[in-house]
Amino acid sequence: MLVALLDGRALPASELAAIARVKPPTASAHLAQLVAGGLVTDRRIGRHRYFALAGPEVAGAVEALQLIAPRRAVTSYSQSATARRLAEARSCYDHLAGRIALDLADALVAEGAISPLDAGEPGRLHATDGPLGVRLRLGEVGDVGTTGVRSRRPEVRGCLDWTERRPHIAGRLGSHLLAVLLADGWVARVPGDRSLRVTAAGREAFAALG
Amino acid sequence: MLVALLDGRALPASELAAIARVKPPTASAHLAQLVAGGLVTDRRIGRHRYFALAGPEVAGAVEALQLIAPRRAVTSYSQSATARRLAEARSCYDHLAGRIALDLADALVAEGAISPLDAGEPGRLHATDGPLGVRLRLGEVGDVGTTGVRSRRPEVRGCLDWTERRPHIAGRLGSHLLAVLLADGWVARVPGDRSLRVTAAGREAFAALG
DNA sequence: CGCACGATTCGCTGCCGGGCGAAGTGTCGT
DNA sequence: ACGACACTTCGCCCGGCAGCGAATCGTGCG
Known part of the structure; x- marks a missing residue:
């Protein structure tokens, strides 16, 4: 989820659930922890709730971790053809x-x-x-x-x-x-x-x- | 443990166990995981085994995490004479x-x-x-x-x-x-x-x- | 050679936390 | 007013992991 938010966009909970391949309740619980921990900020708009990284320090930490994380098949959302x-x-x-x-x-x-x-x-x-x-x-x-x-x-x-x-x-x-x-x-x-x-x-x- | 290794020193397992306030078996298991994950490198000298950060990327990741981590009282290390x-x-x-x-x-x-x-x-x-x-x-x-x-x-x-x-x-x-x-x-x-x-x-x- | 010490392995326990289905809440649109 | 939808809460299960004591291995020192 944090990687998906790396480019600064704000994504709704359902989208993040799909990206993480988990069901809505799991995503909701996880996002609640991320907000409580100050890693992401939330913004309610209508019946949606948009999440974004809390700040550049968080983005920096995620990027730093990516540098030392074993490479994973980045089927990440941002580069697939359908995403474009x-x-x-x-x-x-x-x-x-x-x-x-x-x-x-x-x-x-x-x-x-x-x-x-x-x-x-x-x-x-x-x-x-x-x-x-x-x-x-x-x-x-x-x-x-x-x-x-x-x-x-x-x-x-x-x-x-x-x-x-x-x-x-x-x-x-x-x-x-x-x-x-x-x-x-x-x-x-x-x-x-x-x-x-x-x-x-x-x-x-x-x-x-x- | 990673924070203790941040300055580039190599520390023996027993020292790291004391810093983390855990018993030797726990430290041994944890360090084995850190080595397996490529975060730290080990060097056996006699009956000691010294551990150090695997590289600057790891140090960078730890530092980036410290920036977003809530402050903790760094009790253990800060009192010994060498620590001063x-x-x-x-x-x-x-x-x-x-x-x-x-x-x-x-x-x-x-x-x-x-x-x-x-x-x-x-x-x-x-x-x-x-x-x-x-x-x-x-x-x-x-x-x-x-x-x-x-x-x-x-x-x-x-x-x-x-x-x-x-x-x-x-x-x-x-x-x-x-x-x-x-x-x-x-x-x-x-x-x-x-x-x-x-x-x-x-x-x-x-x-x-x- | 034998003891001391650092480190590891083994077996066990407790428990935390991820994950889900079902039901509840608030908002939007007809 | 009503249904649809996004999200949340609740209750539950389950796996895995941290942590430890006891025993074992290996090295260095007397």
């Missing part, structure tokens, strides 16, 4: 995550379509008439579903991206964006995996929009 | 350690000769023209050996002093300082021991320099 795909683009619940999601969020903030994002906090959808707003049909975000029932889900919400430690777009807008990107064939689901593939058409379209 | 001598002045690999090393480091920092030390981190050698810098010939530190080969060893490095838990001077400067102090007769080696004796001349010289 996940870091690039993936779905997070019903919205987009990964590098591409952050780029998209930055672009929308720059266009003035949304307020700057804060992890876990609700945001506001402002102008929907910029180039991106028109192309991505942001105007439709207001009316959710056909029931006419006003959802309590905020129209925009920041959701901490665990690969980059910055918030990407969740909420109704996040859901809408993923649906549009899938419908228009810019990204495609990869079976058996949460990762998403950016299609050739998508790559072209993103480039055209800057 | 070791705490005062000793060699650590090829450089100076102990109280005197820390005083020297503080004085050099105060004079602006070196940047404040950080355990395990490389530092910089700045002015060499202060009273201490001139007296200790810090100007010679730059040219290492006669080969002209640029050593990758940093000119200054912080090395955690296990008696005081503060960094003293290692690196090329540390090596240089010990060589100068020995050459000028300020300190002298004590046979059969890593401890150093501050000579009368040395005491006088240190006092004169503040």
